[in-house]
Amino acid sequence: MPPSSESNFADRLSEVIARTGTPACVGLDPVIEKFPGAIAQSDTSDADKLKEFCRGTLDAIAGVVPAVKFQSACFERHGAPGVAALGDLIADAGSRGLLVLLDSKRGDIGITAEHYAHAAFAHGADAVTVSGYLGPDSVEPFLKPGRGVFVLVRTSNPGSDAVQSQRLADGRTVAEMMADHVAALGRTRVGSCGLSDVGAVVGATKAADGCALRARMPQQFFLVPGYGAQGGTLDYVRALLRPGARHAPAGGVLVTASRSVIYAFERDERDWVAGVGRAVGAFAAELRSLFP
């Protein structure tokens, strides 16, 4: 029986990680040009193509990984029909027992943030990514019972250092300052698993940086994007684990791979879903090996 949507998000995430035995999350960043030829060239709308491709991918990954992360931008670029497709797919993923993260990186103040939270959660997402640049009070409207947030702390794009690695007068980097806000926001929202509904996005970066962020955020789930195609490795993930964690849920990470899994086929391959299935199996097993 799936955990109730009213229970703590971190507990639900821990349960599905325990059930699948791996902290692997598939990132659904669908781009029509990369779809199997039979879908990309079919005589249907772009929104229908998104749905057909994503449903095939959900077929391949359900039961293998604990969660799926939808990249909102890939749907928004197709306008209202794309947004409608996203809503349908979130419901579909949830009904298959996958926890659903909506990667939309919203950030605004007060009532506006409330509108964004409503938009995300009314469509069935279990958690969202948010930006904290506007301060902790811009994150609070997203803290709803049973739902999770992942606040942007550290990203791995080339330009991120120009902001996130800047050193404050008190010795912390900007990312570490954001980490402290995340830890404080999450302190009263810790589940029986020992982890909080308030998590952090921590991209692939230097191991020393990762360790420093883990020390500041011991109770946070880290959403770690960019495994595989974007260069993240197992060694890098290891530096982000909670010290002493022996089981996947206790590790406190949720690692996403996107392109290396969802496009694991030749464009003219008929049984492309099987290709995605093999790739997600390998990805899940690789991360499972962190907890021998």
Next chain:
Amino acid sequence: MPPSSESNFADRLSEVIARTGTPACVGLDPVIEKFPGAIAQSDTSDADKLKEFCRGTLDAIAGVVPAVKFQSACFERHGAPGVAALGDLIADAGSRGLLVLLDSKRGDIGITAEHYAHAAFAHGADAVTVSGYLGPDSVEPFLKPGRGVFVLVRTSNPGSDAVQSQRLADGRTVAEMMADHVAALGRTRVGSCGLSDVGAVVGATKAADGCALRARMPQQFFLVPGYGAQGGTLDYVRALLRPGARHAPAGGVLVTASRSVIYAFERDERDWVAGVGRAVGAFAAELRSLFP
């Protein structure tokens, strides 16, 4: 004749400010509960209510102010039909000669930012608000010919100080560090008006902070939210003007008021558009008085 959408955004904004003689911008943050009773209680869909209310508001403000700012969250909370309504209204506002800002505060890396830029500009927005926490390379995908961006630098919500006022080791605040990135990004995108396509969001804050940000961003248009209902005043705006500016376009500000204009009626008032018309006239005149 309206300026070509291919010309520099800052030049187009300067032209419409010169034409209307005021740097006033109306913020469209529509919330159905606040609509005139005849619309709120009508037997139509939420999306149709949004469209009817916003079209009435556009009737009242077109020709009086240079620009309108749509709050994306207020449409997204109504799902795909809300997003479709937003697209229709952006086109409608543009056809009335208003410059259209889409306040969606997106921020992501590389190809994902490209998708967001496509989503915003394909629907006809002239400019968008973006978050710069992920670094300057996350803003670059939004820099399209003829389009503008306003990067979040300083906001006025209570929690903003906890991030934006933090002092770096080099003496700058986090907001000032972001301001330097904005100035650098905008340097090669300056129009014949002397201002750049890359602007900044600078909310109502202490006058000294505002002056410091202006000194760092002499070529930026400042998008200044929160005039009126949120406590912004004329004195506060004065501190943000470019030194020595004698005419509205040279001032380098675009000041938005939302609630105090768009809800300037009694809920059972039949001619509510006239009420909005009086409020926008007063708002436009008040800001015009900065340039006597």
